[in-house]
Every structure is written in C-alpha cells, then in structure tokens.
Amino acid sequence: MAEQVDRRQALIRAAFAAIADQGFEGFRLRPIAAAAGIDHSTLHHYFRTKEDLIAAVLEHVTSQLEGTMQADLEPARRLRRHLGAVATAIVERPELFIVLDELDLRARRDATMAANIRQDEQGWRAALVALFEEGIERGTWSVDVDASVELVIATLKGLRLRPDTAEVVVKQLCDLYSRGAPE
Amino acid sequence: MAEQVDRRQALIRAAFAAIADQGFEGFRLRPIAAAAGIDHSTLHHYFRTKEDLIAAVLEHVTSQLEGTMQADLEPARRLRRHLGAVATAIVERPELFIVLDELDLRARRDATMAANIRQDEQGWRAALVALFEEGIERGTWSVDVDASVELVIATLKGLRLRPDTAEVVVKQLCDLYSRGAPE
Amino acid sequence: MAEQVDRRQALIRAAFAAIADQGFEGFRLRPIAAAAGIDHSTLHHYFRTKEDLIAAVLEHVTSQLEGTMQADLEPARRLRRHLGAVATAIVERPELFIVLDELDLRARRDATMAANIRQDEQGWRAALVALFEEGIERGTWSVDVDASVELVIATLKGLRLRPDTAEVVVKQLCDLYSRGAPE
Amino acid sequence: MAEQVDRRQALIRAAFAAIADQGFEGFRLRPIAAAAGIDHSTLHHYFRTKEDLIAAVLEHVTSQLEGTMQADLEPARRLRRHLGAVATAIVERPELFIVLDELDLRARRDATMAANIRQDEQGWRAALVALFEEGIERGTWSVDVDASVELVIATLKGLRLRPDTAEVVVKQLCDLYSRGAPE
DNA sequence: TATGAATGAGCCTTCATTCAT
DNA sequence: GATGAATGAAGGCTCATTCAT
Numbered sequence: 001m002a003e004q005v006d007r008r009q010a011l012i013r014a015a016f017a018a019i020a021d022q023g024f025e026g027f028r029l030r031p032i033a034a035a036a037g038i039d040h041s042t043l044h045h046y047f048r049t050k051e052d053l054i055a056a057v058l059e060h061v062t063s064q065l066e067g068t069m070q071a072d073l074e075p076a077r078r079l080r081r082h083l084g085a086v087a088t089a090i091v092e093r094p095e096l097f098i099v100l101d102e103l104d105l106r107a108r109r110d111a112t113m114a115a116n117i118r119q120d121e122q123g124w125r126a127a128l129v130a131l132f133e134e135g136i137e138r139g140t141w142s143v144d145v146d147a148s149v150e151l152v153i154a155t156l157k158g159l160r161l162r163p164d165t166a167e168v169v170v171k172q173l174c175d176l177y178s179r180g181a182p183e
Numbered sequence: 184m185a186e187q188v189d190r191r192q193a194l195i196r197a198a199f200a201a202i203a204d205q206g207f208e209g210f211r212l213r214p215i216a217a218a219a220g221i222d223h224s225t226l227h228h229y230f231r232t233k234e235d236l237i238a239a240v241l242e243h244v245t246s247q248l249e250g251t252m253q254a255d256l257e258p259a260r261r262l263r264r265h266l267g268a269v270a271t272a273i274v275e276r277p278e279l280f281i282v283l284d285e286l287d288l289r290a291r292r293d294a295t296m297a298a299n300i301r302q303d304e305q306g307w308r309a310a311l312v313a314l315f316e317e318g319i320e321r322g323t324w325s326v327d328v329d330a331s332v333e334l335v336i337a338t339l340k341g342l343r344l345r346p347d348t349a350e351v352v353v354k355q356l357c358d359l360y361s362r363g364a365p366e
Numbered sequence: 367m368a369e370q371v372d373r374r375q376a377l378i379r380a381a382f383a384a385i386a387d388q389g390f391e392g393f394r395l396r397p398i399a400a401a402a403g404i405d406h407s408t409l410h411h412y413f414r415t416k417e418d419l420i421a422a423v424l425e426h427v428t429s430q431l432e433g434t435m436q437a438d439l440e441p442a443r444r445l446r447r448h449l450g451a452v453a454t455a456i457v458e459r460p461e462l463f464i465v466l467d468e469l470d471l472r473a474r475r476d477a478t479m480a481a482n483i484r485q486d487e488q489g490w491r492a493a494l495v496a497l498f499e500e501g502i503e504r505g506t507w508s509v510d511v512d513a514s515v516e517l518v519i520a521t522l523k524g525l526r527l528r529p530d531t532a533e534v535v536v537k538q539l540c541d542l543y544s545r546g547a548p549e
Numbered sequence: 550m551a552e553q554v555d556r557r558q559a560l561i562r563a564a565f566a567a568i569a570d571q572g573f574e575g576f577r578l579r580p581i582a583a584a585a586g587i588d589h590s591t592l593h594h595y596f597r598t599k600e601d602l603i604a605a606v607l608e609h610v611t612s613q614l615e616g617t618m619q620a621d622l623e624p625a626r627r628l629r630r631h632l633g634a635v636a637t638a639i640v641e642r643p644e645l646f647i648v649l650d651e652l653d654l655r656a657r658r659d660a661t662m663a664a665n666i667r668q669d670e671q672g673w674r675a676a677l678v679a680l681f682e683e684g685i686e687r688g689t690w691s692v693d694v695d696a697s698v699e700l701v702i703a704t705l706k707g708l709r710l711r712p713d714t715a716e717v718v719v720k721q722l723c724d725l726y727s728r729g730a731p732e
Numbered sequence: 733t734a735t736g737a738a739t740g741a742g743c744c745t746t747c748a749t750t751c752a753t
Numbered sequence: 754g755a756t757g758a759a760t761g762a763a764g765g766c767t768c769a770t771t772c773a774t
Contacts, residue, residue, distance in 0.1 A: 007754095021291075021292075022292065023207075023288055023289070023291070023292060024206070024207075024208045025207045025208055025210075025289070025292075026292070027208075028746085028747070028748090029747080029748065029749095030746090030747075030748090038754095038755075038756095039755065039756050039757075040747095040748090041749080041750080041751095041755080041756065041757075041758095042754070042755050042756070044748085044749070044750085045754060045755075046754095048749095049748080049749085050748065050749095098288075098291070101284075101288060102288060104344050105206055105281075105284060105285060105288065105344070106206065106208070108204075108206070108281070108344075109204070109205060109206060109209075143355065143358070143359075144351070144354075144355060146351065147351040147352060147354060147355035148355055150345070150348040150351055150352045150355075151338065151352045151355045151356055153341070153345075153348075154338050154341035154342045154345065154348065154352050155334065155337050155338045155341055156341065157340075157341035157344065158336070158337035158338055158339065158340035158341030158342070159337045159341070161287050161288070161291075161340065162333070162336075162337065165333040165336075165337065168327070168329065168330040168333055169330060169333045169334045169337050171327075171330060172326065172327060172330035172331055172333075172334045173334055175326070176326075176359040176360070177359070190737090211763080211764065211765090212764075212765065212766090213763085213764075213765090221737095221738075221739090222738065222739055222740070223764095223765090223766095224738080224739065224740070224741090224766080224767080224768090225737070225738050225739070227765085227766065227767080228736080228737060228738070229737095231766095232765085232766085233764095233765070233766095373758090387657075387658070388658060389573070389654055389655065389657070389658065390572075390573075390574045391573045391574055391576075391655070392658075393574075394742085394743070394744090395743080395744065395745095396742085396743080396744090404758095404759075404760095405759065405760055405761070406744090406745095407745080407746080407747090407759080407760065407761070407762090408758070408759050408760070410744085410745065410746080411757080411758060411759070412758095414745095415744085415745085416743095416744070416745095464654075464657070467650075467654060468654060470710050471572055471647075471650060471651060471654065471710070472572070472574070474570075474572070474647070474710075475570075475571065475572060475574075475575070509721065509724070509725075510717070510720075510721060510724075512717065513717040513718060513720060513721035514721055516711070516714040516717055516718045516721070517704065517718045517721045517722055519707070519711075520704050520707035520708045520711065520714065520718050521700065521703050521704045521707055522703075522707065523706075523707035523710065524702070524703035524704055524705065524706035524707030524708070525703045525707070527653050527654070527657075527706065528699070528702075528703065528706075531699040531702075531703065534693070534695060534696040534699055535696060535699045535700045535703050537693075537696060538692065538693060538696035538697055538699075538700045539700055541692070542692075542725040542726070543725070556733095577767085577768070577769090578768080578769065578770095579767090579768075579769090587733095587734075587735090588734065588735050588736075589735095589768095589769090590734080590735060590736075590737095590770080590771080590772095591733070591734050591735065593769085593770070593771085594733060594734075598769080598770085599769065599770095
C-alpha cells in the first residue's frame with residue numbers, strides 16, 4: 001500500500017521534473033517510468049492515460065502554492081508580504097512556475113485542465129479581492145478592485161519566465177500601491 | 184516567382200495558425216503542408232527543417248508587433264498610448280501573443296530561439312528605458328527605471344493568456360503611474 | 367520464452383538472407399519484419415537499431431564458420447584439409463561468404479564492424495601462423511610465415527565472389543605448397 | 550562541347566570518389582551534382598538515371614586498369630612483373646580496387662553490371678592463360694593452367710580489402726611459382 | 733543546358749496503449 | 754501489481770525523378 005503511494009508520487013515527481021525542463025513537447029512516458037524504476041507499461045496501472053498523469057501533476061503543483069496570504073495583517077502590508085512571498089517562490093522554485101505556465105498554455109486546448117486551473121486560481125483571486133476591498137474601505141487606496149486584482153495576477157504570471165527580474169518588479173508594484181500608504 | 188513567396192508565406196501562416204491553436208505539442212509538418220496545398224515533402228524545399236520553419240514563424244510574429252511607441256509624445260501620454268496599443272493588440276489579435284508565449288516557453292530549450300527572442304525584446308526594452316528616463320528627467324515620475332521597465336514587460340506578458348482582462352489591467356497600471364501626472 | 371528466441375533468430379535469419387541476395391544497398395527493415403511475421407515496429411523491440419541487427423548478423427555468420435582447422439594433423443595435411451573445408455563451405459554455402467564480403471566492405475565505414483571482423487579474423491590468422499611455423503620447424507616448407515598466412519587469406523577472400531572456381535584454386539594452392547612435401 | 554565532356558567527367562570522378570569512400574549504401578546523387586558544381590536535377594541531363602552514372606563509373610575504373618602485362622618477357626618474369634604491377638596499383642590507388650569490389654558485389658543483382666565486369670575480366674584472364682600456357686610449353690612450370698589463372702585472380706581480388714599485405718602476398722605467390730624457375 | 737519546384741514512395745524510429753502471462 | 758511483447762499510427766526527413774520555365 002505504501003509502495004503504491006510512493007510509486008505514484010515518484011511518477012508524479014518525475015513527470016513534474018520532466019515537464020519543468022523539457023516542456024510538454026518532449027514529454028514522453030517511457031523516461032518517466034524509467035525514472036520511477038518501473039516498466040513503462042506498468043505506469044498505466046497507476047495512470048490510465050498520459051492525460052491522467054498530467055492532471056496529477058497539476059494537482060501536485062497547486063498544492064505547493066497555497067497559503068501565501070496572511071489574513072491578519074493590514075492591507076498594504078499584506079499585499080507587500082504576499083507579493084514578496086510569491087517573488088521569493090519564483091526565485092527559489094522557478095520550476096513550479098514554469099510548469100504552471102506550460103499547464104496554462106495547455107489549458108487552451110484541454111477543457112478539463114482549464115477548469116482545474118481556473119478553480120485553483122479562484123482561491124487566489126478571492127483573497128486578493130478581499131485584500132483590496134479592505135484597503136479601500138480603510139482608505140488605504142482608491143483604486144478599482146477588479147482591475148487591481150487582475151494587475152497583480154497578470155504581473156506575477158508575467159514574471160514566471162523571468163525569475164531574475166521578480167524581486168525588482170514586485171518592489172516596484174508595491175511602491176506604486178504604497179503611495180500615501182507607508183508601512 | 185510570386186508563387187514562391189506565396190507558398191512560403193502560406194506555409195508560415197499555416198504554421199502560425201497551427202501553433203496558435205494547438206501549441207507546439209501537436210505541431211506536425213504534414214498538416215501544415217496540406218494547409219498550404221503542397222505535398223509534405225515539398226515543405227522541406229522551403230524550410231530545410233522543422234526548426235527553420237519555426238524560426239520563420241517567430242520572425243513573422245515579431246514583424247507584426249513593431250511600432251507601438253510614438254517617439255514625439257511626452258512620457259506619461261506615451262506610456263498610456265503604448266500600453267493601450269498593446270492592450271488593443273492583445274484583444275484584437277490574441278493569437279499573436281499566444282504564439283509568442285509558446286515561443287517564449289520553447290526558448291528555454293532552444294538557444295537560437297532564446298537569442299532571437301531576446302534580441303527582439305531589446306528594442307522594446309530600450310524604448311521603455313528611454314521613456315522612463317525622460318519621465319524622470321522631466322519630473323513626471325520618481326521611480327526606478329529598470330524596475331518600471333520590467334514591471335511593464337512582466338504585466339504585458341502576463342496578460343497574454345488573459346486577453347479579457349487586458350484593458351482593465353492596463354488602465355490600472357496607467358493610473359498608478361499617473362498619480363501626480365494627469366494627462 | 368522459446369517464442370522470444372525464435373523471433374529473434376527468425377529476424378536474424380531473414381536479415382541474413384536479405385543481405386545475401388540484395389546487399390546492404392536495398393537492405394530495409396520492413397521486409398525483414400514481415401518475413402519474421404511481425405510488425406515492423408516490433409522489430410525494434412528485439413533490435414534497437416538497424417545497426418544492432420546487422421551486428422547480430424555478423425555474429426550469426428562467424429559462428430557458422432568456426433572449427434575448420436584440426437589441430438592434430440601434420441602441417442601439410444592440415445593445410446590441405448583446411449583449404450578443402452573452406453572451399454567446400456564456399457561451394458555449399460556461398461551466401462555465408464557473400465554476406466561476409468558485404469560486411470567487410472561495410473567495415474570500411476563502420477568502426478565497430480571493423481573491430482568485430484578483425485577480431486574474428488585473428489583466430490583464423492593465429493591458427494594459420496601456428497600451422498606454418500610448425501611446417502617450417504619440421505622442415506616441410508621453407509617459406510615466409512606471415513606472407514604465407516596472408517596469401518592463404520587473400521586467396522580465400524578472393525574466392526568469395528567466384529564459388530565456381532573455389533575447388534580448382536584451392537587445389538592449385540595446395541599443390542604449390544606440397545612440392546617436396548607429398549602427402 | 551568541351552564543357553559537356555568536362556562536366557560529365559567531373560560527375561563520373563565525383564561519383565567514383567563517393568563510392569570509394571562511402572560505398573553504394575550511402576551513394577546519393579545530390580552530393581555528386583554539388584561536387585560537380587551543378588544542380589541535382591541537371592545531373593539527369595548527363596545521366597538519365599542513377600544506374601547510368603554507375604555504369605559510367607565502371608567504365609572509368611576499368612579503363613584505368615589496362616595494360617599491366619608486357620608481352621615480350623619470358624613467362625616467369627612476366628608473371629612476376631604483372632603481379633608486382635597490380636600489387637603496386639593496389640597500394641598506390643586502393644580506391645580503384647575498393648570500387649571494383651563494390652561493383653563486383655553489385656553485379657550479383659545487376660545483370661548488365663555483371664556482363665560488363667565479366668567482359669572486362671576476359672581480357673585479363675586471356676593474358677594469364679597465354680602466360681601459363683607458354684610457361685608450360687617452355688617447361689618453366691608443370692601446373693594446371695586454368696587453376697593457376699584462377700588462383701592468381703582470386704588472390705589479387707582477395708587483396709583488395711587489405712592493401713597493406715599486397716606486397717608480401719604477391720612476393721609469396723611469385724616464390725611459389727618460381728621454384729625451379731629462377732630469374 | 734540549367735534550374736527550382738514538386739512529387740510520392742519510402743525509411744528508420746518513436747510512442748501511447750493493450751494484452752497475455 | 755508487474756512485465757515483455759506487440760501494435761498501428763504517425764513523424765521528420767530523404768531521395769530519385771519529372772516538369773515547366
């Protein structure tokens with residue numbers, strides 16, 4: 001039983017790593033099975049199809065990207081912390097975001113994938129909405145909530161492919177939102 | 184003579200369209216050739232390898248994305264116009280940006296592609312640097328030049344996958360940069 | 367289990383036959399697979415590449431050409447017997463030698479093949495060296511050992527393409543070496 | 550007109566060189582045309598098909614291998630001179646013999662080629678027959694004529710793939726035939 | 733004579749998947 | 754659960770040849 005779980009995890013991790021550094025174009029099942037130490041036909045006992053494995057990779061990725069928003073801080077600081085946390089994650093674990101990008105692109109052709117991703121994003125989006133609404137309520141900012149939420153999301157997504165600029169960009173975005181709202 | 188150019192262009196356009204709606208993972212030469220009305224082996228007469236064709240697609244894409252920056256306007260307005268123009272392009276011709284994203288991702292495994300893309304981006308980056316430097320000189324903004332440049336680029340890249348939010352995000356970014364510098 | 371060996375052997379035999387009567391210029395994998403009764407893609411299950419299959423053919427050929435030298439006879443008779451055995455083989459199984467010739471030619475462009483062939487030949491050459499050395503020691507012949515060895519080899523190789531003359535040529539060579547050393 | 554002849558010759562020479570170092574397996578028309586400085590489709594103006602070009606190569610090769618037998622010498626010396634001349638040719642222009650070997654092998658599948666080669670060989674064979682008959686008549690040797698002829702031919706053909714042993718082998722063959730017939 | 737375009741057959745190889753063991 | 758064998762579809766690419774110009 002533990003065997004099963006381990007093997008499954010090993011396959012997911014191997015798949016994740018493969019996508020991270022080869023993309024979907026070169027993504028083949030045989031090497032994944034080999035990396036997990038099993039025959040390629042055995043892989044199908046764990047994941048019926050290639051798509052099933054990919055779905056599991058998405059789950060794996062999003063499960064690692066939760067909880068970067070602390071509810072108790074006041075809005076400006078919360079935003080700063082959140083952006084900082086994501087920037088740090090982009091710098092420290094860029095593969096996570098690379099794979100997300102691959103999955104995002106893939107979602108355009110795969111409805112199930114699109115649904116899953118959208119769903120995962122809803123949590124993030126809701127937290128940002130709450131953040132900006134609170135900020136406006138308190139008088140910290142006078143901005144459009146939805147627009148700000150999408151700006152933050154777009155910026156962070158745009159950073160995926162350029163981890164080296166993450167820190168500086170995030171700082172700039174914070175500064176723009178900090179005018180009149182010093183820490 | 185005209186035939187040649189047409190066929191070549193037809194192949195590039197077909198390849199572009201295929202990448203736009205299938206990505207590089209289902210990207211196969213035979214359907215491209217078929218779409219251009221020629222035998223798949225004839226395609227190799229125009230493009231020796233698949234990579235050569237892809238390179239031509241990149242060229243095609245970037246050639247369509249030039250000239251969205253007017254040099255004569257004052258900085259704040261120039262930024263607003265530029266962001267607006269890109270947002271419009273994203274909305275009106277989202278495939279252009281989708282393909283760019285696919286190419287961006289591909290660049291991670293293909294050095295030549297990476298070099299080409301980086302080079303194309305340099306023009307854009309330089310124009311943004313000039314814009315922010317002028318703005319600072321004139322007292323329009325007091326921001327970090329490089330950080331602002333990267334923020335704009337990251338944001339716009341992040342928008343590629345969400346054309347529907349482009350307008351609103353761009354407006355928000357403009358507003359953030361417009362404080363104290365009304366049109 | 368037996369199936370495996372059979373299929374593998376069937377492929378080797380089919381490949382051997384194809385090379386024997388078509389040479390390497392028309393040598394294609396599809397017909398080989400068909401001759402063995404399997405799909406052409408299954409062939410790759412047994413031999414990863416075309417080269418691997420060819421290497422197996424070489425092995426098959428050389429394994430059939432061993433043991434034509436009896437160690438216990440006195441030199442002149444041993445030579446006569448050996449030449450006779452090879453001549454008989456050339457007459458009775460000319461394909462074996464035809465394929466060897468094809469492989470010899472191929473060895474000029476394929477280092478691995480060259481090494482394998484050279485190695486197989488060393489056994490033969492060593493036996494001939496021993497034969498002539500013993501003959502000289504006993505006073506049967508007064509000839510140059512190396513030159514005689516190479517003469518025998520060159521003659522036999524030259525016969526590959528003319529099985530019809532094998533017997534007569536071998537007899538003549540024996541006669542030349544028999545002067546003063548009648549049976 | 551001279552152009553034509555030159556081009557034709559250039560093509561033949563290029564084809565010869567290609568066969569000499571790649572064999573027929575890798576023998577392609579495009580590189581031949583390129584080596585002669587013309588488009589690959591233009592080659593078909595000089596040689597209608599690939600086979601026609603190959604036939605021309607055979608002609609070219611055999612035209613270079615004539616006249617190694619001097620009619621006026623006495624038999625033993627004539628044989629020695631002839632073998633020496635061929636050995637020298639093998640050492641100095643091994644490509645000629647390599648290509649001959651390729652053609653010999655090819656003759657097994659190509660009746661026209663076989664006929665041409667057989668015809669070319671008849672001249673050589675006739676000269677050898679005359680040589681041995683004269684030697685027997687004069688009492689130089691008491692050997693079988695046909696067998697000796699074939700032995701010489703087989704030996705020399707067997708040397709094609711081992712130019713390095715040519716000299717030593719030829720000397721040994723001469724010595725065998727020289728017993729009782731010193732120079 | 734020379735060429736570029738075009739063809740169609742074909743080649744080796746790969747891959748996801750299935751199935752009997 | 755695990756494996757090796759097998760499949761069939763496909764994929765990029767090559768090649769001799771033809772044809773209009």
